[in-house]
Amino acid sequence: MQNVKVTRKGTKGPVPARIFMLFARKAPIAIIFRRGPSKWVQLIKWNTEDDTFEPGQWFHGRIYERRADLNPDGSLLIYFAQKLEGRTMRKENNYTYAWTAVSKPPYLTALALWPKGDCWHGGGLFEDAKTVLLNHRPEVAKAHPDHMPKKLRVRLKEHVFGEDDPLFSERLDRDGWKLKQEWKMENRGYPQLFHTLQPEIRHKLSRDKKFLIQLTRSIKRLDYSEEFSVGVATSAPTKNIERASWADWDQQGRFVFARDGKVFSAFIVDGAEIPERELADFNSSKPTAVSPPPWAMKW
Secondary structure, three states: OOEOOOOOOOOOOOOOOEEEEEEOOOOOEEEEEEEOOOOEEEEEEEEOOOOEEEEEEEEEOEEOHHHOEEOOOOOOEEEEEEOOOOHHHHHHOOOOOEEEEEEOOOOOOOOEEEEOOOOOOOOEEEEEOOEEEEOOOHHHOOOOOOOOOOOOEEEEOOOOOOOOOOHHHHHHHHOOOEEEEOOEEEEOOOOOOEEEEEOEEEEEEOOOOOEEEEEEEEEEEOEEEEEEEEEEOOOOOOEEOOOEEEEEEOOOOOEEEEEOOEEEEEOOEOOOEOOEEEEEEOOOOOOOOOOOOHHHHOO
16 A cells, blocks of 8 residues: 555656654654665664764565554564565575564664564564563563574564554554544455545644644555644644655754655744745665674664
Protein backbone atom coordinates (compact mmCIF):
# COMPACT_ATOMS: atom_id res chain seq x y z
CA MET A 1 0.00 0.00 0.00
CA GLN A 2 1.09 3.59 -0.55
CA ASN A 3 0.16 6.81 1.18
CA VAL A 4 -1.70 8.54 -1.64
CA LYS A 5 -1.47 11.90 0.13
CA VAL A 6 2.31 11.73 -0.30
CA THR A 7 2.82 9.92 -3.62
CA ARG A 8 -0.20 10.03 -5.88
CA LYS A 9 -0.83 7.26 -8.39
CA GLY A 10 0.13 8.11 -11.94
CA THR A 11 2.47 10.92 -10.91
CA LYS A 12 4.91 11.70 -13.72
CA GLY A 13 8.50 12.80 -13.33
CA PRO A 14 10.92 12.14 -10.44
CA VAL A 15 9.31 10.85 -7.25
CA PRO A 16 10.70 12.43 -4.05
CA ALA A 17 12.12 10.20 -1.36
CA ARG A 18 9.58 9.03 1.20
CA ILE A 19 10.48 9.79 4.80
CA PHE A 20 9.20 8.43 8.08
CA MET A 21 10.60 9.40 11.48
CA LEU A 22 10.90 7.74 14.91
CA PHE A 23 11.77 9.80 18.00
CA ALA A 24 13.54 8.51 21.10
CA ARG A 25 11.60 9.21 24.28
CA LYS A 26 14.51 10.21 26.56
CA ALA A 27 17.25 11.55 24.27
CA PRO A 28 17.48 14.09 21.42
CA ILE A 29 17.70 11.31 18.84
CA ALA A 30 15.46 10.45 15.90
CA ILE A 31 15.80 7.78 13.23
CA ILE A 32 14.73 8.53 9.68
CA PHE A 33 13.64 5.79 7.30
CA ARG A 34 14.42 7.17 3.85
CA ARG A 35 12.74 5.13 1.12
CA GLY A 36 13.46 5.47 -2.58
CA PRO A 37 13.85 3.95 -5.09
CA SER A 38 10.88 1.88 -3.96
CA LYS A 39 12.92 -1.23 -3.11
CA TRP A 40 15.62 0.62 -1.15
CA VAL A 41 15.58 2.02 2.40
CA GLN A 42 18.29 3.95 4.21
CA LEU A 43 18.56 4.65 7.93
CA ILE A 44 19.64 8.14 8.99
CA LYS A 45 20.33 9.21 12.57
CA TRP A 46 19.23 12.72 13.47
CA ASN A 47 20.49 14.63 16.50
CA THR A 48 17.55 16.98 17.05
CA GLU A 49 19.58 19.15 19.45
CA ASP A 50 22.08 20.37 16.86
CA ASP A 51 20.33 19.14 13.66
CA THR A 52 23.20 16.97 12.49
CA PHE A 53 22.39 13.93 10.36
CA GLU A 54 24.41 10.72 10.23
CA PRO A 55 23.73 8.55 7.16
CA GLY A 56 23.64 4.84 7.87
CA GLN A 57 23.11 1.55 6.09
CA TRP A 58 20.98 0.86 3.04
CA PHE A 59 18.64 -2.12 2.76
CA HIS A 60 17.50 -3.65 -0.52
CA GLY A 61 13.96 -4.70 0.33
CA ARG A 62 11.13 -3.41 2.49
CA ILE A 63 11.27 -2.19 6.07
CA TYR A 64 7.88 -1.79 7.72
CA GLU A 65 8.57 1.39 9.66
CA ARG A 66 5.16 1.39 11.39
CA ARG A 67 6.15 -1.85 13.12
CA ALA A 68 9.49 -0.42 14.31
CA ASP A 69 10.48 1.29 17.54
CA LEU A 70 13.43 2.90 19.36
CA ASN A 71 14.37 2.20 22.94
CA PRO A 72 14.12 5.28 25.19
CA ASP A 73 17.68 6.58 24.62
CA GLY A 74 17.69 5.77 20.89
CA SER A 75 20.59 3.31 21.11
CA LEU A 76 18.60 0.30 19.89
CA LEU A 77 16.11 -0.16 17.06
CA ILE A 78 13.65 -2.98 16.55
CA TYR A 79 12.37 -3.33 12.98
CA PHE A 80 10.54 -5.74 10.68
CA ALA A 81 11.97 -6.37 7.20
CA GLN A 82 11.25 -8.32 4.05
CA LYS A 83 13.78 -9.34 1.39
CA LEU A 84 12.60 -11.39 -1.58
CA GLU A 85 15.89 -11.99 -3.39
CA GLY A 86 17.80 -15.12 -2.39
CA ARG A 87 14.85 -16.72 -0.60
CA THR A 88 16.29 -20.26 -1.01
CA MET A 89 19.57 -19.34 0.66
CA ARG A 90 17.84 -17.64 3.59
CA LYS A 91 15.54 -20.62 4.07
CA GLU A 92 18.51 -22.99 4.19
CA ASN A 93 20.18 -20.79 6.80
CA ASN A 94 16.95 -20.52 8.83
CA TYR A 95 16.60 -16.78 8.23
CA THR A 96 13.45 -16.80 6.01
CA TYR A 97 12.59 -13.86 3.73
CA ALA A 98 10.93 -11.80 6.50
CA TRP A 99 12.21 -11.22 10.01
CA THR A 100 12.25 -8.97 13.06
CA ALA A 101 15.64 -7.71 14.21
CA VAL A 102 17.27 -5.45 16.79
CA SER A 103 20.20 -3.28 15.70
CA LYS A 104 22.19 -0.20 16.69
CA PRO A 105 20.99 2.67 14.48
CA PRO A 106 21.78 4.00 11.99
CA TYR A 107 22.91 0.46 11.17
CA LEU A 108 20.71 -2.54 10.40
CA THR A 109 23.19 -5.30 11.24
CA ALA A 110 21.15 -7.70 13.38
CA LEU A 111 22.24 -8.25 16.96
CA ALA A 112 19.03 -10.15 17.72
CA LEU A 113 16.90 -11.69 14.97
CA TRP A 114 13.66 -13.66 14.90
CA PRO A 115 12.87 -15.39 11.56
CA LYS A 116 9.23 -14.81 10.62
CA GLY A 117 8.54 -16.45 7.26
CA ASP A 118 5.68 -14.17 6.19
CA CYS A 119 4.66 -10.51 6.42
CA TRP A 120 1.74 -10.75 8.84
CA HIS A 121 2.33 -8.84 12.11
CA GLY A 122 6.05 -8.87 13.09
CA GLY A 123 8.12 -6.08 14.60
CA GLY A 124 7.74 -4.96 18.18
CA LEU A 125 7.92 -2.23 20.81
CA PHE A 126 10.43 -1.31 23.49
CA GLU A 127 8.70 -1.28 26.86
CA ASP A 128 11.86 0.11 28.47
CA ALA A 129 15.59 0.28 27.72
CA LYS A 130 16.09 -3.49 27.77
CA THR A 131 12.61 -5.01 27.39
CA VAL A 132 11.15 -5.85 23.98
CA LEU A 133 7.52 -6.68 23.31
CA LEU A 134 7.82 -9.02 20.30
CA ASN A 135 4.90 -8.98 17.85
CA HIS A 136 5.27 -12.68 16.91
CA ARG A 137 3.08 -15.65 17.69
CA PRO A 138 4.76 -18.32 19.86
CA GLU A 139 5.38 -20.72 16.97
CA VAL A 140 7.59 -18.13 15.21
CA ALA A 141 9.14 -16.49 18.28
CA LYS A 142 12.39 -18.47 18.43
CA ALA A 143 15.48 -16.33 17.94
CA HIS A 144 18.04 -17.33 15.31
CA PRO A 145 20.91 -19.22 17.03
CA ASP A 146 23.46 -16.78 15.58
CA HIS A 147 21.49 -13.73 16.73
CA MET A 148 20.30 -14.30 20.27
CA PRO A 149 18.88 -11.37 22.30
CA LYS A 150 21.68 -11.63 24.86
CA LYS A 151 21.07 -8.32 26.64
CA LEU A 152 17.33 -8.04 26.17
CA ARG A 153 14.36 -9.30 28.08
CA VAL A 154 11.78 -10.50 25.52
CA ARG A 155 8.05 -10.66 26.14
CA LEU A 156 5.58 -12.02 23.59
CA LYS A 157 2.69 -9.79 22.69
CA GLU A 158 -0.76 -11.20 23.38
CA HIS A 159 -3.45 -11.27 20.69
CA VAL A 160 -1.07 -11.01 17.73
CA PHE A 161 -2.89 -10.22 14.47
CA GLY A 162 -3.03 -7.73 11.58
CA GLU A 163 -0.19 -6.02 9.77
CA ASP A 164 0.90 -2.48 10.77
CA ASP A 165 -2.08 -2.25 13.06
CA PRO A 166 -2.78 -2.73 15.89
CA LEU A 167 0.93 -2.39 16.76
CA PHE A 168 1.25 1.05 15.16
CA SER A 169 -1.82 2.36 17.00
CA GLU A 170 -0.40 1.09 20.28
CA ARG A 171 2.81 3.01 19.64
CA LEU A 172 0.80 6.14 18.83
CA ASP A 173 -1.09 5.75 22.12
CA ARG A 174 2.14 5.39 24.06
CA ASP A 175 3.72 8.42 22.40
CA GLY A 176 0.90 10.81 23.23
CA TRP A 177 -1.35 10.68 20.15
CA LYS A 178 -4.78 10.83 21.78
CA LEU A 179 -7.62 9.15 19.93
CA LYS A 180 -10.41 11.65 19.22
CA GLN A 181 -12.43 9.74 16.64
CA GLU A 182 -12.44 6.01 15.93
CA TRP A 183 -11.69 4.59 12.51
CA LYS A 184 -14.70 2.88 10.98
CA MET A 185 -14.39 0.99 7.70
CA GLU A 186 -16.00 -1.80 5.76
CA ASN A 187 -14.81 -4.38 3.24
CA ARG A 188 -17.05 -4.15 0.19
CA GLY A 189 -15.44 -7.11 -1.55
CA TYR A 190 -13.47 -7.16 -4.78
CA PRO A 191 -12.85 -4.79 -6.57
CA GLN A 192 -13.99 -2.05 -4.16
CA LEU A 193 -12.29 -3.65 -1.15
CA PHE A 194 -11.88 -1.35 1.87
CA HIS A 195 -13.84 1.85 2.31
CA THR A 196 -13.61 4.35 5.17
CA LEU A 197 -16.93 5.25 6.74
CA GLN A 198 -15.32 7.48 9.37
CA PRO A 199 -11.61 8.41 9.47
CA GLU A 200 -9.51 8.04 12.57
CA ILE A 201 -8.50 11.35 14.16
CA ARG A 202 -5.72 11.74 16.74
CA HIS A 203 -4.33 14.81 18.49
CA LYS A 204 -0.91 15.39 20.02
CA LEU A 205 -0.39 18.46 22.18
CA SER A 206 2.78 20.53 22.21
CA ARG A 207 4.85 20.59 25.38
CA ASP A 208 3.32 23.90 26.50
CA LYS A 209 -0.14 22.60 25.53
CA LYS A 210 -0.81 25.70 23.40
CA PHE A 211 -0.82 23.90 20.04
CA LEU A 212 -1.73 20.54 18.63
CA ILE A 213 -1.01 18.33 15.64
CA GLN A 214 -3.93 16.46 14.13
CA LEU A 215 -3.38 13.12 12.40
CA THR A 216 -6.22 11.86 10.18
CA ARG A 217 -6.02 8.28 8.88
CA SER A 218 -8.25 6.64 6.26
CA ILE A 219 -8.23 3.96 3.55
CA LYS A 220 -9.82 3.52 0.13
CA ARG A 221 -9.47 0.13 -1.54
CA LEU A 222 -5.84 -0.65 -0.66
CA ASP A 223 -4.61 2.95 -0.60
CA TYR A 224 -4.29 4.56 2.80
CA SER A 225 -3.72 8.19 3.68
CA GLU A 226 -2.25 9.99 6.66
CA GLU A 227 -2.96 13.71 6.70
CA PHE A 228 -1.50 16.24 9.13
CA SER A 229 -2.73 19.63 10.24
CA VAL A 230 -1.74 21.94 13.06
CA GLY A 231 -3.33 24.72 15.06
CA VAL A 232 -3.98 26.18 18.49
CA ALA A 233 -5.15 23.71 21.09
CA THR A 234 -8.34 25.60 21.91
CA SER A 235 -9.82 25.24 18.42
CA ALA A 236 -9.82 22.92 15.42
CA PRO A 237 -6.53 22.78 13.45
CA THR A 238 -6.53 25.39 10.72
CA LYS A 239 -3.30 24.73 8.81
CA ASN A 240 -2.91 21.63 6.63
CA ILE A 241 0.64 20.37 6.16
CA GLU A 242 0.38 19.42 2.51
CA ARG A 243 2.06 16.16 1.42
CA ALA A 244 3.59 15.60 4.86
CA SER A 245 4.70 12.00 5.29
CA TRP A 246 5.14 12.50 9.05
CA ALA A 247 4.85 15.31 11.59
CA ASP A 248 5.59 15.45 15.31
CA TRP A 249 6.98 17.50 18.19
CA ASP A 250 10.67 16.81 18.68
CA GLN A 251 12.38 16.45 22.07
CA GLN A 252 12.93 20.22 22.28
CA GLY A 253 9.26 20.91 21.60
CA ARG A 254 9.70 22.07 18.00
CA PHE A 255 7.18 21.25 15.32
CA VAL A 256 9.01 19.12 12.74
CA PHE A 257 7.77 17.34 9.64
CA ALA A 258 8.85 15.56 6.45
CA ARG A 259 7.71 16.49 2.97
CA ASP A 260 8.98 15.61 -0.52
CA GLY A 261 12.15 13.93 0.76
CA LYS A 262 13.06 16.85 3.04
CA VAL A 263 12.91 17.51 6.79
CA PHE A 264 11.61 20.83 8.12
CA SER A 265 11.17 22.59 11.43
CA ALA A 266 8.60 25.29 11.96
CA PHE A 267 7.68 27.91 14.52
CA ILE A 268 3.96 28.06 15.14
CA VAL A 269 2.40 31.36 16.14
CA ASP A 270 -1.18 32.24 17.02
CA GLY A 271 -3.32 31.81 13.96
CA ALA A 272 -1.27 28.75 12.95
CA GLU A 273 1.11 30.67 10.70
CA ILE A 274 4.09 28.41 10.07
CA PRO A 275 7.41 29.91 8.95
CA GLU A 276 9.21 26.78 7.69
CA ARG A 277 12.94 26.09 7.81
CA GLU A 278 14.47 23.29 5.76
CA LEU A 279 16.84 21.18 7.84
CA ALA A 280 17.87 18.52 5.31
CA ASP A 281 17.21 17.32 1.77
CA PHE A 282 17.72 13.59 1.19
CA ASN A 283 16.54 13.37 -2.40
CA SER A 284 20.02 13.12 -3.92
CA SER A 285 21.06 10.10 -1.83
CA LYS A 286 21.79 6.93 -3.81
CA PRO A 287 22.04 3.33 -2.60
CA THR A 288 25.60 2.42 -1.72
CA ALA A 289 27.34 -0.21 0.36
CA VAL A 290 27.94 0.95 3.93
CA SER A 291 29.93 -1.28 6.27
CA PRO A 292 28.89 -1.16 9.92
CA PRO A 293 31.57 -0.06 12.41
CA PRO A 294 32.71 -2.61 15.03
CA TRP A 295 30.55 -1.07 17.78
CA ALA A 296 27.39 -1.72 15.73
CA MET A 297 28.16 -5.42 15.39
CA LYS A 298 28.28 -6.38 19.06
CA TRP A 299 26.18 -5.94 22.16
